Amino acid sequence: MKSKLKSYGRQSIDEEDIKAVSDVLRSDFLTTGPKVAEFEQKFANYVRSKYAVAVSSGTAALHVACLAAGLKENDELITTPMTFAASANCALYCGAKPVFVDIHPETGLIDETKIENKITKQTKIIIPVHYSGLSCEMEKIRKIAKKHRLIIIEDACHALGAKYKKSKIGDCRYSDMAVFSFHPVKHITTGEGGMITTNSKELYEKLKVFRNHGIVREPKKLISRNEGPWYYEMQELGFNYRITDFQCALGLSQLKKVDGFINKRREIAKRYNDAFGNQQDLEIIREKEEQFNSYHLYIIKTSSRKNRLLLFERLKEKGISCQVHYIPVYWHPHYQKLGYKKGACPNAENFYNQIISIPMYPTLNRKEQEFVIKTIKKSIKEAEESR
Ligand SMILES: Cc1ncc(COP(=O)(O)O)c(C=O)c1O
Structure with a gap:
């Protein structure tokens, strides 16, 4: 047999997906339009979180999650070495230091019993990675984080649709935020794309600001004098991590399946x-x-x-x-x-x-x-x- 098995993973795209994308290409909004909010809403419903923020990749999702968590220079972030580099690079992007905790040899998941040893005064965030689609021991990790007042960002890029106890990964029952990737090898794809879910309104607002250059428009949140109806402010150093409407249309169509x-x-x-x-x-x-x-x-x-x-x-x-x-x-x-x-x-x-x-x-x-x-x-x- 001459095999066509060109990759360990690949997308599943059908005519319905293609139509969803082409409909948006014929519409008024290619980006920052209604499909973004619709995708966020449906994704939040699927994983059972209060809020979701769509971004341009899983890497962008990790970065904005760290920014929203207030990760700064000289802070430390605990994660696993058995992951894609992005789970640790997000610390470096913020000037912080990734600290690696060893894994359970039978699953490849972070060994929660080794986390506490690595906590210092500088530690701010733990990023457990649900490696391969299998959940980490979130209840125990949550306990440690609570004791030391740390923020948990679940790297759920492998784990859309996975569950831990009665919880669906992404519902943030044991964490502050969870991040997903929509790269073509993942469970659903938008070409490139990512999502952050959270139940915190405060984090949700911050995530949206950091996704879009740190720009704030709401009159009651302005720091300086409101110059008029056109006025907006860049209050933080954010990024352009926006995702397009045609990507979100694909995401919505994929999410149904x-x-x-x-x-x-x-x-x-x-x-x-x-x-x-x-x-x-x-x-x-x-x-x-x-x-x-x-x-x-x-x-x-x-x-x-x-x-x-x-x-x-x-x-x-x-x-x-x-x-x-x-x-x-x-x-x-x-x-x-x-x-x-x-x-x-x-x-x-x-x-x-x-x-x-x-x-x-x-x-x-x-x-x-x-x-x-x-x-x-x-x-x-x-x-x-x-x-
Ligand atoms: C565990 C993990 N974290 C983060 C990422 C980054 O996601 P993206 O490729 O969408 O930037 C990936 C993607 O491969 C991943 O597997």
């Missing part, structure tokens, strides 16, 4: 679980009772760094493109230049050495999945035999 997408992802995961659950030399990540995984990624753990490379190359040869999520953030040269040292989070480093993300997206069909499973099993058997 999100539960179907997640069901498909869970069906695919179940077949992988059945195939690999008892496979020698391979580990899978298991969902605990209080978790509902929305499977942004499907991760398998090989038995060694060497076997990971062998398997990766074999899959590539067969036309199955995979990826490794993630190289520990502080291994990147930029972080090394800042003085971060390899060896700091041994669980994350060992985890990184063993993992591969295999194809996981709603349009992956049975035949393609069977081919992936067969190729992986065969490659593992060959590795065993050559020992």
Whole structure:
């Protein structure tokens, strides 16, 4: 079989999505129009938060969330190294310092029991990352944050539709804000795009101001004299992190289908679980009772760094493109230049050495999945035999 499996993840776009976008392209507003507010409202309803603010990417969402939380120079932000660099870079954007806490080796999630040790007088924010679509131990993280008066921003870029206990990720029951990404590999896409959800009116107002250059228009919120009906003020140093109306139209159309997408992802995961659950030399990540995984990624753990490379190359040869999520953030040269040292989070480093993300997206069909499973099993058997 010549495989068409060009990526570990991809978008699912249909004619309805295309029509939604083209309708907006024919309308009066390409940006800052009605689709933005409609997308925010429907997204908030879906995740059960009070407010949502749409922005141009998940990275922008993390940045404005940190700004709204008041993150400043010399502050510290705690996160995990087993994430995309953006979860830590948002601290650097604010002149603050990311502090990395090691992970649970069986899930790749931040080890909440190691957080308190890393808290200092400078710590302001914790960013737990719901890695692969599986929720962190939010109840425990919330307790720690309360005790030390820290703000929690959930990085939920992998976890749209996921649940923790009775809570839907994004409802901010255990956090101050949650951020999402709509990159094409994610559960729903707007091309590029992101969202921040919160239940705090104060944070909501700040997020909107930072998204749009720090500009305030409401007469009763002005600092200087109101010069007239045209008058607005730039009260903070914000950014242009606005998202367009045609992107939000796509987001709205995708959101209608999100539960179907997640069901498909869970069906695919179940077949992988059945195939690999008892496979020698391979580990899978298991969902605990209080978790509902929305499977942004499907991760398998090989038995060694060497076997990971062998398997990766074999899959590539067969036309199955995979990826490794993630190289520990502080291994990147930029972080090394800042003085971060390899060896700091041994669980994350060992985890990184063993993992591969295999194809996981709603349009992956049975035949393609069977081919992936067969190729992986065969490659593992060959590795065993050559020992
Ligand atoms: C965990 C995590 N955080 C943040 C981001 C950043 O999102 P975006 O690519 O939309 O800027 C991503 C995207 O890959 C991510 O996976």
